[in-house]
Every structure is written in structure tokens, then in C-alpha cells.
Amino acid sequence: MKKIFLSVAAISLSLAALAQAKKPTIMVVPSDVYCISNGYSQQFVANGVEQTLPDYKKMMQNDRNMRMAITKLAAIMADRGFPLKDLEQELKNLEQEAAEVAAMQGKEGGEIVESPIDKLKRTAKADIIMDLDFNIQKRGPQNYVNFNLRGLDAYTAKQVAGATGSGKPSTAAAPELLLEEAVISYIDEFNGRLQSFFDDMFKNxxxxxxxxxxxxxxxxxxxxxxxxxxxxxEFGDIVDSWLDKNCVQGRFSRADGSGNMLKYEQVRIPLFKESSSGRQTAIDARMFANDLRAVLRKPPFSIDCKVYQRGLGEAWIIVGEK
Amino acid sequence: MIMRRVVLIFISLLMVAGANAQSRKERKILFGSSYNYEVAVLGVGQDGTKVFKVWGYAKKVDDAIVQAKKNAVAACIFRGITGGNGAAPTPAICREPDAEETHAEYFDSFFATGGKYLKYVNLTTDAVPSGQDRLKVKGGYKVGVAVQILYDNLRKDLEADGIARRLDAGF
Structure with a gap:
């Protein structure tokens, strides 16, 4: 009996040790200011207001410097265990996917069902955006690079890493070389801050x-x-109590609330939870929201809810129906 | 009166001697300190490397050069390198504040004379430094050498040995 107990304990411990958090995806996206100031932009009129948005496709087809910087960053990040999602390839895939969805038919002539939300969600996405901006400046006969790389958590909209500065002016070095030098120079600082973000995530x-x-x-x-x-x-206070019990160290903030909505920010969820089989499984915002939904389906609420996922880090629970 | 002067001179001499004794002790501690890294960045190195000037203290010039090389690697591991000359700051490879004590056994062997640390010192001004790079100080020499450290190789090996945490650890 003792042996069986010890074996079960050992297996449980090893499973817990092997459990791995959901890995965030990372993508380099040229900053809006870079795209717009270099002419890679599109004009839209939405609700009578003219808007200027970056044209990533045009930029990737024309800007060799940006492509070079992205390639260099991708190579370094892959070396650090984070192969980057490639923006250019992602845009091509989305176009291809849209064409395939439109053309796809079943043997009986059925078509793929796609709601307007499904179409809206078909965009290039990543959990962490590496927002890249640089410009090559001249000072007399010398060139130098202003470099700004920001790591943005796509869901909390927080800057989680960053590196910025100006390179050493040079008369002899070509602008491309100065840009490569800037990437090499700033990436360790950027990754150091990214590591701090991950350390904090594992701790809190x-x-x-x-x-x-x-x-x-x-x-x-x-x-x-x-x-x-x-x-x-009140219903809102009950949700507060549930979050207090289920968040890491009870950490969350209710940013806003009314009779029709409750908005929570800085909600710290555990990275793992124990499944019914006793295994430690990695969780994200959707799975955390599912746990709350399970509570709402039981008395005294007894109500259906829809869980709407927005990547690894944001979820909506829409109360009333599925 | 004369006696009083003699006593005063004697006390002054004792105080000077005392001050010297303390500074000698301090100097010894300074020479032996594992945190005494003086580093000046020379620029952006080739991909995966860091180029900077580092100083070492020892009684002999040759020993000071060896100490400087150890300091160069230790600075990359424990303290990080400040920015300068167009290069951005580089964080320490081991981010825990007490990494040196936690992995004392590993680092004792790593930094032993002729130890593994030399694998990461790719290039130095190994000739005997002169001028401002070779200063005679009380009790020895302060020597500055320019080094190229294979930073990425160092980081990868420490990660593989379980001393440093990988960026994707836990995912």
C-alpha cells in the first residue's frame, strides 16, 4: 500500500514538474510612426473621420532595411527559444486562408460558416508584439541610427520590455551596417527586460x-x-469574491462596472491548474473564464454564458446565452 | 614643554601608521574582492560578443592580466555591462543576486586558474600593457586590457549547465 502511495506521489510530482506554461507567441511589427512617415500607409474614412493606417504589405514589399532588421531579430529570438511569427508570411497566409474559405465546399455542396466576428478575428496576431521603429539620421558626413524597440503585451496593452537609444555616428559604415549594429546592441537589453516579465509571470x-x-x-x-x-x-460583488479566491494572491482590479458590464484588469491567474485526472495543465484567460462560467451555470444564478476568447490574455464572459 | 612635543609627535606618527595599516588592509580586501570589476565598453562587438576594457589588480603584471580576464567573464555573468560608445547596456547572465554563492562549487572550478572561463575570452591585448593601462599602485599593479568576450556562447553554456535561466524556461 505504502509503495503504491509513494509511486502515485512520485508520478504526480513528476507531472507537476513537467507541466509547462502556455508559450506566448511573439511577432515583430513595424511601428505606426515608421510606416506612416515612410509612406507605407492607407487612408480610410470611417464614420466621417479620415484615418491613416499602416500598410504592412506595402512596407514588406518595399523596405529592405526593415526586412533586414526583422530577419536579424527573428534569428536572435529563435536562438533564445522564441521563434518569431513572421508578419509577411502571416499576411500571406491570411489572404490564402480567406480565398480557401470562400472556395471550400463539401461533397454535398455545403459551405464553411463564417460569422462577421470570425472574419474580424482573422488578423495577424501575437501575444507579444515587438514594436520596432528606427530611423537613419545624418549629422554632417556621419550617419547614425535612432532605434526604438518596445515589447507590448497585446492584451493588457502594457509595455513589458523595451530598448531605445542612438548608435555611434560613423562616416565609413553604411546605414544597413549601422542598423544591424543597433539590433545586435539593443537585443540583449530587450531580452533582459523580457526575462524579467516572464520571471514576474511565473512568480505572480x-x-x-x-x-x-x-x-x-x-x-x-x-x-x-x-x-x-x-x-x-450584488452579482458584481460575488464575482469579486470569486476572483479574490481564484487569482494568485487575490490580485485583480475592477476597472469599471455597471448593471451591464464588469471590467477587470491586472487579473493575475495561475499558470497551471490540476485537471480532473490529477495532471497539471497550463491555463490561459479562456480556461480561467470557463471556471467562472461553471459557477454561473449553477444555482443561484443558473444562467448560460458565452466565453469569448481574445488570445491568451483576454476573455469575455457574456451572460444570458451561449 | 619638549616632552609634550615629543608625545604629540609620537601620537601623530602612531595615527599615520594606523591610517596606513588600515589602507593596506583595505587594499588587500579590494584586490581580493570578487565584485571589483572595472569595465569600460569600447563599442558594439560582433554578433554574440562584447568588447570592453577591463582592469585587474595583482602584485605582478602577469597576474593582474589573468585577473582582468577573470573579471571580464565575471562581469558578464554577475553584474552585466553598462552601455557606452554606441553600445546598449547588457544585463547579467545570472540574474539572481546571490548566484555566486548559490553555485559556489561550480564557479570555483569555472574560475580556477586555466579554468573554463578562458573559453570565452576570445581576444585580448595580451602583450604587457603599458602607459595608462599599467599603473603601479601600492602593493602591486592595476592593469587594463581590452577583451572580446564570447557572450552568447557563455550564456548558452551556463544555461545548459543549469546555472542561468533560459528565456523560454517554463514554457
Missing amino acids: GREIKLQLKRFNSASFDFEEEFDYDGETK
Whole structure:
């Protein structure tokens, strides 16, 4: 009996040790200021307001310096265990996917169902954006590079890493060489900060955003009171209590709330949870939201909810129906 | 009166001697300190390398050069390198503040004379430094040498040995 117990304990421990957090995807995206100031932009009129947006496809087809910088960054990041998503390839894939979805038919003539939301979601995405900007400046006969690389968490919109500065002016070196030198020079500092972000994530949990919204078919709003856990509280306060219990060290902030929505930021979720089979599984915002949904489906709420995923780090729970 | 002067002179001499004794002790501690890395960045190195000037202290010039090489590698591992001359700062490879003590056994062998640390010192001004790079100080020499450290190789080996944490560790 003792042997069996020890074996089970050893297996559980090894499974916990082997569990790995969900790896964030990283992509280099040229900054808006770079694209627009270099003429890689498109004009749109939306709701009577003229908007200028970067044209990434045009930029990738024309800008050798940016391509070189992206290639260099990708090679270095792959070496550090983070192969980057390639923006150019991602854009090509999306075009191809759209064409294939439109052309695809079943043997019985059925077509692939795609809602407007599905179409909206078909964009180039990554969990961490490496927002890259540089410009080659002249000072008399000398060239130098201003370099700005920011690591942005796509869901919390926080800058999690960064490196910026100006290279040493040179008369002899070609601008491309100065740019390569800037990438080599700044990437260690950038990765050092990225490592701090990951260390913090492993220590204090993944930071996500969580929003609760309601369909107009929902039978109650978020100000309604319920008897829950021996207390009578507003729905919003019950969600607060649930988050307090389930977040790492009870860390979350309610950024806003009303009868129709609850908005939580800086929600620190654990990286792993124990599944029903006893295995440690990596979790993300969607799985965390699913746990809350499971609570809402039970009395006293007894309501259906839709969990809408926005990448690894943001989820919406829409109360009222699936 | 004369006696009083003699006593005062004697006390002054004792104080000077005392001050010297303390500075000698301090100097010894300074020479032996494992945190005494003086580093000046020379520019952006080739891909995966760091180029900087580093100083070492020892009684003999040759020993000071050896110490400088050890300091160069140690600075990359424990303290990081400040920026300058167009190069951005480089963070320490081992980010835990007490890495040196935690892995004391590993680093004792790593930094032993002729140890593994030499693998990462690719290029130095190994000739006996002169001028400002070779200063006679009390109790020995302070010597500055320019070094090229194979930073990426050093980081990868420390990661493989389980001393430094990989960027993708845990994923």
C-alpha cells in the first residue's frame, strides 16, 4: 500500500514538474510612426473621420532595411527559444486562408460558416508584439541610427520590455551596417527586460483582462442581489469574491462596472491548474473564464454564458446565452 | 614643554601608521574582492560578443592580466555591462543576486586558474600593457586590457549547465 502511495506521489510530482506554461507567441511589427512617415500607409474614412493606417504589405514589399532588421531579430529570438511569427508570411497566409474559405465546399455542396466576428478575428496576431521603429539620421558626413524597440503585451496593452537609444555616428559604415549594429546592441537589453516579465509571470501569475457583459436576453443585470455563500450580495460583488479566491494572491482590479458590464484588469491567474485526472495543465484567460462560467451555470444564478476568447490574455464572459 | 612635543609627535606618527595599516588592509580586501570589476565598453562587438576594457589588480603584471580576464567573464555573468560608445547596456547572465554563492562549487572550478572561463575570452591585448593601462599602485599593479568576450556562447553554456535561466524556461 505504502509503495503504491509513494509511486502515485512520485508520478504526480513528476507531472507537476513537467507541466509547462502556455508559450506566448511573439511577432515583430513595424511601428505606426515608421510606416506612416515612410509612406507605407492607407487612408480610410470611417464614420466621417479620415484615418491613416499602416500598410504592412506595402512596407514588406518595399523596405529592405526593415526586412533586414526583422530577419536579424527573428534569428536572435529563435536562438533564445522564441521563434518569431513572421508578419509577411502571416499576411500571406491570411489572404490564402480567406480565398480557401470562400472556395471550400463539401461533397454535398455545403459551405464553411463564417460569422462577421470570425472574419474580424482573422488578423495577424501575437501575444507579444515587438514594436520596432528606427530611423537613419545624418549629422554632417556621419550617419547614425535612432532605434526604438518596445515589447507590448497585446492584451493588457502594457509595455513589458523595451530598448531605445542612438548608435555611434560613423562616416565609413553604411546605414544597413549601422542598423544591424543597433539590433545586435539593443537585443540583449530587450531580452533582459523580457526575462524579467516572464520571471514576474511565473512568480505572480499571468496578467489577463476579464470582462463580463450581458446579452439583452439575460434574466438579471449585474446589480441584482443573490444569496451566495451565506451572504446576500450584488452579482458584481460575488464575482469579486470569486476572483479574490481564484487569482494568485487575490490580485485583480475592477476597472469599471455597471448593471451591464464588469471590467477587470491586472487579473493575475495561475499558470497551471490540476485537471480532473490529477495532471497539471497550463491555463490561459479562456480556461480561467470557463471556471467562472461553471459557477454561473449553477444555482443561484443558473444562467448560460458565452466565453469569448481574445488570445491568451483576454476573455469575455457574456451572460444570458451561449 | 619638549616632552609634550615629543608625545604629540609620537601620537601623530602612531595615527599615520594606523591610517596606513588600515589602507593596506583595505587594499588587500579590494584586490581580493570578487565584485571589483572595472569595465569600460569600447563599442558594439560582433554578433554574440562584447568588447570592453577591463582592469585587474595583482602584485605582478602577469597576474593582474589573468585577473582582468577573470573579471571580464565575471562581469558578464554577475553584474552585466553598462552601455557606452554606441553600445546598449547588457544585463547579467545570472540574474539572481546571490548566484555566486548559490553555485559556489561550480564557479570555483569555472574560475580556477586555466579554468573554463578562458573559453570565452576570445581576444585580448595580451602583450604587457603599458602607459595608462599599467599603473603601479601600492602593493602591486592595476592593469587594463581590452577583451572580446564570447557572450552568447557563455550564456548558452551556463544555461545548459543549469546555472542561468533560459528565456523560454517554463514554457
